[in-house]
Amino acid sequence: MISLRDARTLVVKVGSSLLTSAGRGLDAEAIARWAEQIAGLVREGRRVILVSSGAIAEGMQRLGWTKRPQTMHELQAAAAVGQMGLVQCYESCFRKHGLHTAQVLLTSADMADRQRYLNARSTLRTLLELGAIPVINENDTVVTDEIKFGDNDTLGALVTNLVEADALIILTDTAGLFDADPRHNPNAKLVSEADALDAKLEAMAGGTGSALAKGGMLTKVQAARRAARSGAHTVIADGRERDVLTRLATGERIGSLLTAKTVPLAARKQWLADHLTVAAKLKLDAGAARALTRDGKSLLPIGVIEVSGDFERGAVVACLDPEGREVARGLVNYSAAEARRIMRHPSAEIEKILGYMDEPELIHRDNLVLL
Numbered sequence: 001m002i003s004l005r006d007a008r009t010l011v012v013k014v015g016s017s018l019l020t021s022a023g024r025g026l027d028a029e030a031i032a033r034w035a036e037q038i039a040g041l042v043r044e045g046r047r048v049i050l051v052s053s054g055a056i057a058e059g060m061q062r063l064g065w066t067k068r069p070q071t072m073h074e075l076q077a078a079a080a081v082g083q084m085g086l087v088q089c090y091e092s093c094f095r096k097h098g099l100h101t102a103q104v105l106l107t108s109a110d111m112a113d114r115q116r117y118l119n120a121r122s123t124l125r126t127l128l129e130l131g132a133i134p135v136i137n138e139n140d141t142v143v144t145d146e147i148k149f150g151d152n153d154t155l156g157a158l159v160t161n162l163v164e165a166d167a168l169i170i171l172t173d174t175a176g177l178f179d180a181d182p183r184h185n186p187n188a189k190l191v192s193e194a195d196a197l198d199a200k201l202e203a204m205a206g207g208t209g210s211a212l213a214k215g216g217m218l219t220k221v222q223a224a225r226r227a228a229r230s231g232a233h234t235v236i237a238d239g240r241e242r243d244v245l246t247r248l249a250t251g252e253r254i255g256s257l258l259t260a261k262t263v264p265l266a267a268r269k270q271w272l273a274d275h276l277t278v279a280a281k282l283k284l285d286a287g288a289a290r291a292l293t294r295d296g297k298s299l300l301p302i303g304v305i306e307v308s309g310d311f312e313r314g315a316v317v318a319c320l321d322p323e324g325r326e327v328a329r330g331l332v333n334y335s336a337a338e339a340r341r342i343m344r345h346p347s348a349e350i351e352k353i354l355g356y357m358d359e360p361e362l363i364h365r366d367n368l369v370l371l
Helices: 028-043 055-063 072-095 108-112 114-129 152-163 200-204 217-228 244-249 267-273 286-293 336-342 347-354
Strands: 009-014 047-052 101-106 133-138 167-172 193-195 233-238 256-259 281-284 304-308 316-320 326-331 368-370
Touching: 009 028, 009 152, 028 047, 028 072, 028 244, 047 072, 047 114, 047 152, 055 072, 072 101, 072 133, 101 108, 101 114, 108 114, 108 152, 114 133, 114 152, 133 152, 152 167, 152 217, 167 217, 167 244, 200 217, 217 233, 217 256, 233 244, 267 326, 267 368, 281 286, 286 326, 286 368, 304 336, 336 347
Parallel strands: 009 047, 009 167, 047 133, 101 133, 167 233, 193 256, 281 316
Antiparallel strands: 233 256, 281 304, 316 326, 326 368
16 A cells, blocks of 8 residues: 655645635644644654745735735735745744754746756755755745746645655645535545546546635646656645644555656656746647657657747757647757758758758657656
């Protein structure tokens, strides 16, 4: 039976509804309880990263706002005010257990840029080696719609992949994933264990359950699917359960366990898969799509029927099948202008068309990940 008993590196994501006393500011007592449990896990030799919501909700409380603002600059201002209280609370709670905390603010642009991605990974790994507790949040003060993670469930999964953690624990205000919406169906049953890649899970997930929270059960299921790519299991559990983290770490079954049963992606391919948005697209013919997905081949120019977007050599581009579904993404060997000139041509003609040939493949299979 799969459990978290042997998980050494854990990413714990805590939602806004658990942190903010129904919008009345931070719940310091709840944060203190999680800090105590995490401190116990650290004493056992485990490494823990905390992904925390709550900055905007805390900022709203401090500013006296009763409704979540809609404009970007107001959200950014609330985050800037609230982040101070959030970090202060975590720091004071963990200090009681002799632990240092470290604030880490990220955007999806940090994860998309290869150098910044590697820098973030090195920093987080160093903090864990030092015994510190990284407290991670989206950098809401400067983030824009174009570079938002969208929700902290997604951020938690990306951090899980970033440090190659063993498990992602998503603490929420429900008992876990149900096969129907328990708010409307009294016969809904808790899904105690399932394959994270099971397509039926998304159909079971409902919408957002809180006025303060952004993500719903769907984002949690999608986060579990993303985390599974690096081999991490995901637990979705009620954060109000007594000693929930301690009990999960001992192997007790609480909430929903969504398991990873696939071979983890190599680190470079994991980085490719974790791009949230890819503007540039290559549309493939049926033969090229089949060569990628079934045969594990590289993408050759002759299989491309359309090039969308503007990009330079080395950019991450999406590969679409003839129906427009993204089946893969990878690092392209030629710019958009060059790709348009050589598409539908065999590789032997690249030098004649461009005057040179860097690579015979548009995307080499070593730089390509299937989705």
